[in-house]
Amino acid sequence: MTTIKDIAKAAGVSVTTVSRALNGYSDVNEKTRKRIVEVAKEMEYSPNILARGLVMNKSKTIGLLVSGFSKESIKDNFTFEVLSGINQFAAGTDYDLVLFNTNSIKQREKTYAQLCRERRVDGAIMQGIKTDDPYLQEVVDSNIPCVLVDIPIQTENVGFVTTDNVLGASKAAQYLIDLGHERIAMVNGHNYAYVSQERLEGFKKTLEAANLPYREEWTVNGYFTEADAESAAYALLKKNKEITAIFCASDLMALGVIKAAARLGISVPEELSVIGYDDILLSSYVTPSLTTVSQNKQMLGYSAAELLISMLEDEKPSSHIILETELKIRQSTAAYKDHS
Amino acid sequence: MTTIKDIAKAAGVSVTTVSRALNGYSDVNEKTRKRIVEVAKEMEYSPNILARGLVMNKSKTIGLLVSGFSKESIKDNFTFEVLSGINQFAAGTDYDLVLFNTNSIKQREKTYAQLCRERRVDGAIMQGIKTDDPYLQEVVDSNIPCVLVDIPIQTENVGFVTTDNVLGASKAAQYLIDLGHERIAMVNGHNYAYVSQERLEGFKKTLEAANLPYREEWTVNGYFTEADAESAAYALLKKNKEITAIFCASDLMALGVIKAAARLGISVPEELSVIGYDDILLSSYVTPSLTTVSQNKQMLGYSAAELLISMLEDEKPSSHIILETELKIRQSTAAYKDHS
DNA sequence: CTGAAAGCGCTAACAT
DNA sequence: ATGTTAGCGCTTTCAG
Numbered sequence: 001m002t003t004i005k006d007i008a009k010a011a012g013v014s015v016t017t018v019s020r021a022l023n024g025y026s027d028v029n030e031k032t033r034k035r036i037v038e039v040a041k042e043m044e045y046s047p048n049i050l051a052r053g054l055v056m057n058k059s060k061t062i063g064l065l066v067s068g069f070s071k072e073s074i075k076d077n078f079t080f081e082v083l084s085g086i087n088q089f090a091a092g093t094d095y096d097l098v099l100f101n102t103n104s105i106k107q108r109e110k111t112y113a114q115l116c117r118e119r120r121v122d123g124a125i126m127q128g129i130k131t132d133d134p135y136l137q138e139v140v141d142s143n144i145p146c147v148l149v150d151i152p153i154q155t156e157n158v159g160f161v162t163t164d165n166v167l168g169a170s171k172a173a174q175y176l177i178d179l180g181h182e183r184i185a186m187v188n189g190h191n192y193a194y195v196s197q198e199r200l201e202g203f204k205k206t207l208e209a210a211n212l213p214y215r216e217e218w219t220v221n222g223y224f225t226e227a228d229a230e231s232a233a234y235a236l237l238k239k240n241k242e243i244t245a246i247f248c249a250s251d252l253m254a255l256g257v258i259k260a261a262a263r264l265g266i267s268v269p270e271e272l273s274v275i276g277y278d279d280i281l282l283s284s285y286v287t288p289s290l291t292t293v294s295q296n297k298q299m300l301g302y303s304a305a306e307l308l309i310s311m312l313e314d315e316k317p318s319s320h321i322i323l324e325t326e327l328k329i330r331q332s333t334a335a336y337k338d339h340s
Numbered sequence: 341m342t343t344i345k346d347i348a349k350a351a352g353v354s355v356t357t358v359s360r361a362l363n364g365y366s367d368v369n370e371k372t373r374k375r376i377v378e379v380a381k382e383m384e385y386s387p388n389i390l391a392r393g394l395v396m397n398k399s400k401t402i403g404l405l406v407s408g409f410s411k412e413s414i415k416d417n418f419t420f421e422v423l424s425g426i427n428q429f430a431a432g433t434d435y436d437l438v439l440f441n442t443n444s445i446k447q448r449e450k451t452y453a454q455l456c457r458e459r460r461v462d463g464a465i466m467q468g469i470k471t472d473d474p475y476l477q478e479v480v481d482s483n484i485p486c487v488l489v490d491i492p493i494q495t496e497n498v499g500f501v502t503t504d505n506v507l508g509a510s511k512a513a514q515y516l517i518d519l520g521h522e523r524i525a526m527v528n529g530h531n532y533a534y535v536s537q538e539r540l541e542g543f544k545k546t547l548e549a550a551n552l553p554y555r556e557e558w559t560v561n562g563y564f565t566e567a568d569a570e571s572a573a574y575a576l577l578k579k580n581k582e583i584t585a586i587f588c589a590s591d592l593m594a595l596g597v598i599k600a601a602a603r604l605g606i607s608v609p610e611e612l613s614v615i616g617y618d619d620i621l622l623s624s625y626v627t628p629s630l631t632t633v634s635q636n637k638q639m640l641g642y643s644a645a646e647l648l649i650s651m652l653e654d655e656k657p658s659s660h661i662i663l664e665t666e667l668k669i670r671q672s673t674a675a676y677k678d679h680s
Numbered sequence: 681c682t683g684a685a686a687g688c689g690c691t692a693a694c695a696t
Numbered sequence: 697a698t699g700t701t702a703g704c705g706c707t708t709t710c711a712g
Contacts, residue, residue, distance in 0.1 A: 003706085050460050051704070054687095120389070343688090391704090394689080
């Protein structure tokens with residue numbers, strides 16, 4: 001493997017000159033530069049980024065701390081879309097992405113912060129982390145520049161990007177209300193996700209603004225999985241036949257709810273309107289297709305990368321980005337009709 | 341950031357001893373080791389992997405060269421599932437994954453091989469690369485240990501993992517034949533994918549073994565996209581009403597074919613049987629659900645990582661792995677009935 | 681405009 | 697069992 005030393009020898013100059021020539025410094029004679037570049041190409045030189053990183057004390061890498069990179073999360077390819085967005089932005093820069101291997105076992109011995117420090121990443125993007133994950137706090141406390149996806153924490157060197165979940169949930173609820181529904185339930189995720197808290201807030205607020213009672217017992221957790229949502233909704237619907245609409249904090253859970261309804265002989269959307277959240281790929285392909293609050297997942301990743309790199313390069317202060325959502329009306333919702 | 345030098349000073353030993361103690365060498369007094377480990381923990385020491393890599397001449401990273409990490413490829417989350425499998429295996433090792441930023445623009449200036457060399461990756465996994473990609477050859481020619489997904493090239497330091505595409509296609513074709521179909525068309529991917537060539541071979545072979553003619557004009561390319569497959573199938577079906585079954589080289593294309601059939605008023609599976617390949621998530625959710633040749637995409641990634649790391653660690657010779665496929669019978673296929 | 685020399689953090693002979 | 701020394705490939709003062 002060719003080094004600048006080899007080039008220096010071959011070109012009859014010092015390593016310093018080679019380094020400066022190759023890095024585009026101005027104080028190098030144009031002729032010598034040309035010769036050096038020539039020789040470098042001939043010898044198939046590739047700079048050793050590790051060595052450079054060692055001396056410059058930065059690695060030009062971004063650490064990706066992604067939970068939920070496993071079998072279960074393939075269905076909602078949320079993770080993948082965010083990743084794709086990150087990659088898209090990063091592709092326009094000279095940063096590379098390192099994906100940390102975080103199976104739960106390893107997490108015990110090595111924390112995220114350690115992983116970042118070991119690899120000397122310049123910054124990190126965290127995604128899919130529960131709010132009670134101890135390592136979340138650790139990363140926040142460490143002084144590694146970091147951007148969080150869907151976790152609204154902002155500090156000196158931590159920014160975040162998320163969508164307006166309160167408003168998103170509000171749109172969903174308002175739409176159901178506008179359809180004439182009055183007895184609306186909610187299947188939420190879990191208590192360790194900010195998005196759940198916020199979507200609940202938006203839901204509640206909107207009901208109350210319409211003078212509809214918010215009933216705590218009609219809000220159940222589906223833990224963001226199809227199966228859990230199905231069983232939770234099954235119990236809920238069985239017990240409360242009067243419910244005519246359900247707002248779900250994710251599309252996957254909405255699918256579970258529809259399954260539960262099917263098992264109970266409740267037809268969607270005729271007898272029950274179901275509305276999801278996310279707009280995952282499946283939503284438009286299933287029957288009935290899912291009315292949902294669409295978020296631009298790619299943009300979430302893209303913006304996260306953009307924000308992080310601006311913090312890194314321009315030494316901009318940390319900040320946050322709130323993306324818009326859009327209600328996509330499909331077939332799983334319908335105007336309220338009295339079936340009694 | 342603490343270094344071994346700091347620890348050495350604090351513990352009153354030399355850096356060598358610290359290095360050896362921390363790396364579990366046997367020739368260190370148990371007492372000193374304990375003290376050193378203690379001090380290291382207190383000072384929150386994290387080894388600088390870059391520095392270690394520099395001297396050891398290996399980085400404990402695997403480069404992921406993934407084409408199709410973009411908007412279009414989100415539908416068939418093939419890429420993601422493979423990635424997930426790679427990650428799964430890597431999580432049990434001390435290798436981290438680096439995702440190279442390869443937008444097409446950058447490809448011009450930096451080849452895959454260069455990216456690998458710059459980052460000093462120990463090995464690479466390539467996926468979703470067309471066989472005519474010039475950079476494929478370059479990586480193969482470079483002496484970087486590499487595992488290819490779905491490209492059967494094997495050299496000194498290149499292995500591959502794939503599924504048995506000939507057999508897979510054969511299963512699909514045989515199933516259609518067993519259902520009584522005799523006029524079977526094929527929507528293939530494109531000419532720059534080995535899998536396409538192999539699936540075609542399996543298809544052809546099986547037709548001929550059943551004494552059915554293979555008609556070249558009934559094989560069209562859908563370029564692995566839903567839209568292209570739709571228009572190709574539309575033209576094909578419009579012109580050849582006698583076709584009663586279509587074998588598609590991917591599920592996404594099968595969806596396109598079904599759309600084309602719908603536009604022509606041909607009902608699936610009553611008048612036309614459609615069979616896909618891959619078993620992507622959508623396949624079981626769409627209506628009618630898709631009969632398909634299922635491949636274990638996660639295992640593809642998992643095996644690729646496993647193979648690569650065995651090549652790296654055990655200095656095993658390169659080799660290849662062929663995974664099995666499984667025919668999943670769903671609703672898009674039915675026994676042939678004469679509609680004339 | 682160019683070069684000599686120091687040093688980033690670590691490991692690995694080679695002493696002792 | 698521990699320390700001394702050299703060096704991985706690169707950038708960066710500091711001198712010329």
